[in-house]
Amino acid sequence: MNTDASLVTRSHEENWLPILELAVEEVFEIMVGCRVKVAGQTEHKPNEEFTAMVGLAGALCGILTVCCDGKTAGEVAKSMLGDTADSQEQVADALGEICNMIAGNFKNKLAGTDGRCMLSVPTVISGGEYSFHSLAEGTSVEAVLLFEGAPIAVRLQLES
C-alpha cells in the first residue's frame, strides 16, 4: 500500500515541517510538562542511542521516528512519570508513547486523512550501533527540537 496520491502531491507542495514541529511542541508541553524549542538541524544532531518508531499505513504510508541520547530519554521519562521512571523498560515505553502521540497529533492536524491513516504500536530500539533502512523513500520531513538543551530529532518518512 502506498501513500494516497493526493497526499503525495500535497507533501511536495505544502510545507509540513511547521505542522510536525507544532505536533511535537504540543505533546511535550501537555504530556511531559516542558516546552521544547525548534533548533537548527545542522548544528544540533542527537546521539541516537534511543530510537522510537511508529508505522503509518493507509492514506499516509511510512514511518515516524523519534531519536535522542540515553540521558535525554531518561529525563523525558522522569518528567512524565516522576522519579518512578527508573528502568530501561520504562524509559523505552515513555519514548514510544511520545512517538505514538506525535504521530497521532500530526495526522490529526493534517486535513484529508480522516480515518484513513492507521498507526502501528510503537517499537523502541536502544543502543546506537545500528543502521536504519526504511523502505519509505518518498517525502522526508525532519524536525530537531531542544529538550532542556538536548536535541531530539523527529523524522517523518513517507512512501511515494
Add this chain to the structure above:
Amino acid sequence: MDKITALIVDDSSVMRKIVERSLRQAGIELEKVVEASNGAEALVALQSNKVDLILCDINMPVMDGLEFVRQAAAMESAKGIPIVMITTEGSESHVVQALTAGARGYIRKPFTPDQVKEHVLPVLGKKQ
C-alpha cells in the same frame, strides 16, 4: 464522591500510570486500579473485578480497544459500566465507531487532567 474502581487498558505501562494520575488530579477517589495491557486482558479482568469505570486505548496488540468495547457491551457483568476511550486516534470516524460500539466518552492524546475531568465526571454522574 464515593471511591471507585477503575480499569485502565493501555499497552503502555507509562500511559496507564499517567491516566491513573490524571484521574486522581481530577478529584476522583480511587479505591482500586486494575490494569490491562490489551482488550483480551481487560475482558478477563472484568470477570474477576467489580469495576465502576473503564478507560481504554484503541491501538493495542492482541485485541484493540474498539473490539474490546464491542465484546464488553455484550457481557452481562460489564453492563452499565461507562467506558471512555483515551487514544491518539482522533478522527471523526474513530469517534463514531467508538461511540457506536458503546463507549460513553472520547479523549484524544495528548490530554490534560482537565480534559480527563471534563469527560469522566459526567459519565460517573458527577458534576464538574
